[in-house]
Amino acid sequence: MWSRLVRPAVIGTSVWRSLFTMQLKTNEFQSLFTDGLNGLSEVFEKHQHELRIAGGAVRDLLCGKRPEDVDFATTATPEDMKRMFQAAGIRMINNKGEKHGTITARLHNENFEVTTLRVDVQTDGRHAEVEFTTDWQKDAERRDLTINSMFLGLDGTLYDYFKGYEDLQNHKVRFVGSAEQRIQEDYLRILRYFRFYGRVALKPDEHEPETLAAIRENGRGLAAISGERIWVELKKMVCGNHAAHLLELIYDLDLAQYIGLPPGGDVDQMKRVWQNARAHAPKPMTVLAALFHSPEDVEKMDLRLKVSREEKTLALFLVRHRRGLCRSRNEPDSIKPFTDFIIDSREPDSQSKVCELLKYQGEEKLLSEVQRWSVPRFPVSGHDLRKLGVTSGKEIGATLQTLRDIWKKSRYQMDKDELLSHVKP
Template identity: 35%
Template sequence: MSETIGQRPWMTAPETARVLDALEAAGGADCARFVGGCVRNTLIGRPISDVDIATTLTPDAVVMALEAAGVRAVPTGVEHGTITAIADHKPFEVTTLRRDVETDGRRAVVAFTTDWMEDALRRDFTLNSLYARRDGTVFDPTGHGVADARAGRIVFVGDPEQRLREDHLRSLRFFRFLAWYGKGEPDAAAVAAIEAWKDDVARLAAERISAELLKLLAADDPRAALRLMADTGVLAVVIPGPWDFTRFEGLVEIESEQLFETDPVLRLAALLPNDQIAAHQLAERLRLSNAERDRIVAALAPTPVFKSWMSPREIRRAVYRLGAEAFRDRAKLAWASANRTAVAPQWRGMIALGEGWSPPAFPITGDEVLKSGVPKGPLVGEVLREVEDWWVDHDFLDDKMSAIEKLKSVAQGMVY
């Protein structure tokens, strides 16, 4: 009996039907099938995000078919056979069946084919080598994809070393899929091959490495996968040690127990030592965005020291000085390094107070400093900083006249 996932709403949606109808009008029934993650996740009861389609049509024929049906076609990866179809504002990656002709582990030269088995045999893992017709009938060319998906086995298609030689990124993808879908003991053949070929990961573009790493860290519980990544030596290629696994695993535990959203960027910061210079250098090497780099560096600042018993006044001061995001990050990292169970209410209360408080605007302006008799120049900034420090120390005193009196006193002392 054939395996089936039935006809799900995402399969029968009008925009999906528009794309499939367009392809089938050019290539006939069954020239296009759903492939990969959407089939896998539907099979095991996980939510899906992207809908990918494999087709026997060549890329040129795909473009012609889509445009004839009024569907926008974008050649996002045409050299590898991928056209992005945009129907009713929803993107679908449509990729021609292919086989590798030549590969150096970083990029591949492909030839197009009409053989579904050839296409399946060049994919990475058996659970990703699954196809489904629009009626829900599942095709499992390797013969193991359905069973491996349900059992949580991350197994390479064919010989693991050959798959890794074809694309070094597959080492990182193994750990990512292990974190998201793995159950039980990892596949021994896969682990042995990854350990043997670990140094080739360094040849990958930094953007590919960081994207895969952050996807791994976004899993609900990536702890075991990351530990294995360290044991095989792959983690050292990506992130030179030392690593703070205690804090990293503590943060994952907190997010799970306290129902915080998974935060891959903060998890990366948690794994790193408290060295802002090294963190900045790593972020640059991984080509993280400026926002991600700055966030990680700020999260690893040595001061102020966060404790669960910080007073409301100290919390407000920290939020004002650090900003809301950096305050929350610093609090979570300190919590992850501490006794997480005994003082959870205090930490959670601290974070809630910090998130719920909006810092007031400093009531003194540069013009008011000038009016107090301070001449233009660096002295204006010095006076502002001293008065602001006084204002913060007085817990953001809501009394502008008092701030003006303090300004006069400071200005008089500095000018005369």
């Protein structure tokens, strides 16, 4: 399956010491070779341009996973690719990325994003001006983490310039070269570091001290990053391993103020909620809600991060009801308060919100019951009342509410005829 070779590759003042290569021949790798990829490979081979798999897909393949998305890198310029694809009759789509070197080709109903090798000419902490190159090492050098800086040839040859494979095997997350330099090129890399730490590291607190020092010194740069970009990374981090530790670290490193999290967030409560919910796939906002002291904290978070309406309403619901929806003293294990809330709210996502609340509270038994519970349909309509001679709109509304209350007391068991028997003609 594997063959290994270490080739010296010290070039000028570059930061790498060696090029590590080996051969990958796994089922996951072989499964990528569809008619579309074979056709793409033939085009690049015909025009004598190299084409390799890049970035996260290489990392996933080395971990034995078939990647969901595969990005490609090439020595061909965007103009080269356009000429090649046009000559081969290959359709190109969504070429908004062309100025950054990316061309998207469509073959056999598959889209393939191919990006020219690049070097950063100038960066401002958010965006980079780039120029194209044919130097694979230079392109790898501009990437964020060693585990994301590898390439994989279509013949299965791994090209690793910064010990990314070794770090992956040892469950280490390190920046390429200088952590401070990589962070200052794009401050969002701070959150990307945390996200990948949650994916790769086995233990919660094995960070290199110099990495944390660089993050602390440059954390204020996150203030200039758009909320949307921050929220994408933060959500993925909270869904990964070690989420409670990483959120606590965000506070320890004084980063919370720059990314929409409340100052003085309730970290202890967040850790309890994470422990309660982690086995039940909580939504990111379920864990983050534990940090908020009030609905005002949620509003401030939304102003910074521009979360979706669904995410915001879930956070507000959890903050308002985390100590509410109490169970009856006579029926401490009853799901009735929760099912009553779901019925009364009449919102399509109310059952989902209640489930997140039960995850937050660590109520596993009640969570299981509510997840299995099917929301019953109220069997009476205004049309049924009109048939009985109730014609006033105001009276119909009042009567329906009365019947709903009766239906609720019956634990939603009464059928239409039983409920209509309570209507006085």
